[in-house]
Amino acid sequence: MSLEAYAIYKNYGEVEALHNVDLVTERGEFFTLLGPSGCGKTTLLRIIAGLELPDSGTVMLTGGNVTTLPANERNVNTVFQSYALFPHLTLFENVAFGMRSRRLTGSVVTEKVMAALAMVHMEDKKDRLPSQLSGGQKQRVALARALVNEPEVLLLDEPMSALDAKLRHAVQAELRQLQQKLGKTFILVTHDQEEALTVSDRIAVMRQGRVVQCAPARELYERPVNRYVADFLGKANIIAGRRAEGGVETELGLLRLDSPPTWEQGELAIRPENIVFHPERPAVNGLRARVSEAFYRGDRVEVWLEPGNLRMSAAPRRGIAKGDEIWIELLPSALVPLHE
Amino acid sequence: MSSQHHLVWNGELTTRLRLIRRGMYLAAPGMLWILLFLALPSVLLIVVSMTTRGDYGQIEWVFSLDNFTRLMGYSSYGWSADYLWILFRSVWVAFWTTLVCVLLAYPLCFHIANRAPEKRYFWLTLIIIPFWTNLVIRAYAWLLVLAPQLPLAKFAAVLGIIPDGSPLYPSAFAVYLGMVATFLPFVAMPLYANVEKLDWALVEAAKDLYAGPARIFWHAIWPQTVPGLSVGITLTFIPAMGMFVVPDLLGGAKYMLVGNLIQQQFGTSRDWPFGAAVSLALMVLTLVGLHIHRTKGGEGGVA
Numbered sequence: 001m002s003l004e005a006y007a008i009y010k011n012y013g014e015v016e017a018l019h020n021v022d023l024v025t026e027r028g029e030f031f032t033l034l035g036p037s038g039c040g041k042t043t044l045l046r047i048i049a050g051l052e053l054p055d056s057g058t059v060m061l062t063g064g065n066v067t068t069l070p071a072n073e074r075n076v077n078t079v080f081q082s083y084a085l086f087p088h089l090t091l092f093e094n095v096a097f098g099m100r101s102r103r104l105t106g107s108v109v110t111e112k113v114m115a116a117l118a119m120v121h122m123e124d125k126k127d128r129l130p131s132q133l134s135g136g137q138k139q140r141v142a143l144a145r146a147l148v149n150e151p152e153v154l155l156l157d158e159p160m161s162a163l164d165a166k167l168r169h170a171v172q173a174e175l176r177q178l179q180q181k182l183g184k185t186f187i188l189v190t191h192d193q194e195e196a197l198t199v200s201d202r203i204a205v206m207r208q209g210r211v212v213q214c215a216p217a218r219e220l221y222e223r224p225v226n227r228y229v230a231d232f233l234g235k236a237n238i239i240a241g242r243r244a245e246g247g248v249e250t251e252l253g254l255l256r257l258d259s260p261p262t263w264e265q266g267e268l269a270i271r272p273e274n275i276v277f278h279p280e281r282p283a284v285n286g287l288r289a290r291v292s293e294a295f296y297r298g299d300r301v302e303v304w305l306e307p308g309n310l311r312m313s314a315a316p317r318r319g320i321a322k323g324d325e326i327w328i329e330l331l332p333s334a335l336v337p338l339h340e
Numbered sequence: 341m342s343s344q345h346h347l348v349w350n351g352e353l354t355t356r357l358r359l360i361r362r363g364m365y366l367a368a369p370g371m372l373w374i375l376l377f378l379a380l381p382s383v384l385l386i387v388v389s390m391t392t393r394g395d396y397g398q399i400e401w402v403f404s405l406d407n408f409t410r411l412m413g414y415s416s417y418g419w420s421a422d423y424l425w426i427l428f429r430s431v432w433v434a435f436w437t438t439l440v441c442v443l444l445a446y447p448l449c450f451h452i453a454n455r456a457p458e459k460r461y462f463w464l465t466l467i468i469i470p471f472w473t474n475l476v477i478r479a480y481a482w483l484l485v486l487a488p489q490l491p492l493a494k495f496a497a498v499l500g501i502i503p504d505g506s507p508l509y510p511s512a513f514a515v516y517l518g519m520v521a522t523f524l525p526f527v528a529m530p531l532y533a534n535v536e537k538l539d540w541a542l543v544e545a546a547k548d549l550y551a552g553p554a555r556i557f558w559h560a561i562w563p564q565t566v567p568g569l570s571v572g573i574t575l576t577f578i579p580a581m582g583m584f585v586v587p588d589l590l591g592g593a594k595y596m597l598v599g600n601l602i603q604q605q606f607g608t609s610r611d612w613p614f615g616a617a618v619s620l621a622l623m624v625l626t627l628v629g630l631h632i633h634r635t636k637g638g639e640g641g642v643a
Contacts, residue, residue, distance in 0.1 A: 049548060050547075050548075051544050051547065051548070070547070071544070071547040071548050072547045072548070072549075072550045072551060072552065073550075076548075077548055077549070078544075078545070078548045080541050080544070080545055081541075082539070082541050084539070084541040084542050084544065084545035085545075086542065086545070086546075086559055086560070086563070087563065088559075088563045089559070097546070097549045097551070097559070098549035098550055101546075101549055101550035101551045101552070101555055102550055145549070146548075149549070149550075
């Protein structure tokens with residue numbers, strides 16, 4: 001276990017920023033705090049970094065209590081949202097900053113800085129000033145500046161929010177590869193669900209200062225615990241129903257599912273890609289539906305269905321068009337009972 | 341011939357001559373301004389500084405460099421450092437005044453910037469009120485504060501710095517006090533403009549990278565405040581060199597600065613030519629100071 005936080009509370013006046021948050025990361029794990037702005041994810045990151053004190057709770061780093069240890073004495077480094085490179089220092093000096101703070105000099109510094117710059121492919125620009133770099137390059141330098149200190153945990157505060165979409169995708173892949181290569185614990189804060197799914201081993205979804213669900217990326221997407229998580233990560237059809245013999249009784253009829261609900265009355269969720277087209281009536285969870293709208297999206301067709309106002313994602317080659325009557329199956333393995 | 345040559349300029353058919361004439365019209369007001377308020381007075385000052393004082397204080401148009409040799413300390417009685425000492429002391433006082441103002445302005449600005457936004461105006465007003473108050477009134481106010489009956493002078497007497505029952509003025513201390521009080525707003529206000537919009541992410545980045553307080557200041561705060569500081573230093577150092585109200589009232593004859601010397605020449609001594617020469621020397625010092633500030637200030641990334 002590299003970083004643990006237990007029972008963290010933090011209030012700003014009347015606003016409850018964090019309410020009884022627990023967080024345990026494994027060594028070498030890529031962990032993501034995901035949520036909308038104002039959910040407390042950045043506050044939690046700042047508490048881990050030592051830039052903010054929790055009202056109560058404990059932060060542990062490799063088994064030692066660091067709750068009240070200031071940022072400059074914690075073996076944790078941060079990549080800031082604005083990158084916060086020192087504008088008057090060259091890239092080399094920016095990356096060397098942490099080691100110079102620790103009064104290291106000579107060839108050790110040079111070697112480590114050059115290795116860190118090489119890691120992010122910026123070694124040939126070591127004498128430039130931050131103002132001469134593009135956003136993506138600044139982000140790489142910020143990464144090198146943090147990693148060169150060999151922190152126990154690397155914290156990333158929305159590091160890709162300033163990049164354009166295409167570059168962001170490339171950087172996500174690079175970041176994931178880098179983390180795998182170094183085997184370090186990364187904690188990322190983001191509001192971008194796609195980014196979270198791409199890079200993370202585990203994700204904690206937050207809302208109003210609380211962790212709603214903390215699970216591996218795939219589990220989070222496929223088995224959301226409630227409507228909030230189901231909606232926040234991708235799209236979901238929500239179907240209300242009542243538990244019955246062999247499944248759940250809904251307005252679409254009796255639906256079978258692999259994991260029966262624990263509630264008497266509640267909601268089921270199913271992802272659009274788990275509603276599948278059938279040429280004839282399927283054996284289970286079959287439904288005759290009318291296409292009310294069909295939007296061509298290039299890689300898929302987004303289909304709106306009646307009854308139930310369902311959203312389905314179909315392959316374009318099916319040629320589904322508005323007004324068609326089709327057979328669909330709601331896959332029993334992908335129907336998830338929601339809680340709350 | 342070429343003036344008759346037609347050309348197209350910004351979509352308009354015209355001639356070179358017409359363009360030149362129009363340019364002159366546009367530049368004329370500015371040129372006139374510079375001529376009237378900069379070039380003419382400067383030329384007059386230089387001319388007067390080389391004339392001679394008549395027996396009744398009038399200007400006699402006899403040209404020589406005597407005023408400058410006199411300023412350098414040469415007279416019929418031999419060499420004396422008095423005037424040079426006054427010039428040096430002016431630079432010295434201006435330097436220390438500026439330095440003390442800068443050292444006071446930093447904590448002051450951070451204190452204000454850390455207040456809640458609606459309370460900042462209250463603190464800023466406290467800085468600005470004396471700034472709006474007449475300089476002479478403020479100097480007299482200091483005389484009252486430093487009067488023998490009041491705690492400051494009494495305390496100094498207890499410490500044995502001054503004899504019991506005497507005021508803290510005229511003295512170098514009183515001059516510095518008055519100078520710093522006068523110029524603090526000039527440093528604090530431009531500095532505050534920078535401190536208020538400081539990028540705190542840089543401070544946090546420095547902290548995150550194990551920097552101690554000195555390193556945080558030097559790398560995360562100082563570079564961001566250089567523009568405001570540069571303005572503040574210019575607004576303080578230059579006028580502080582020529583200041584005469586404060587040293588006159590709080591320093592008396594004991595602590596004469598170049599401003600007092602100039603005032604004396606144009607006033608009681610009725611020696612305009614020598615006054616002009618001293619003024620010219622002050623102008624040269626000012627320009628040298630500005631030049632040094634410009635070239636040295638460039639290192640901080642400020643134009």
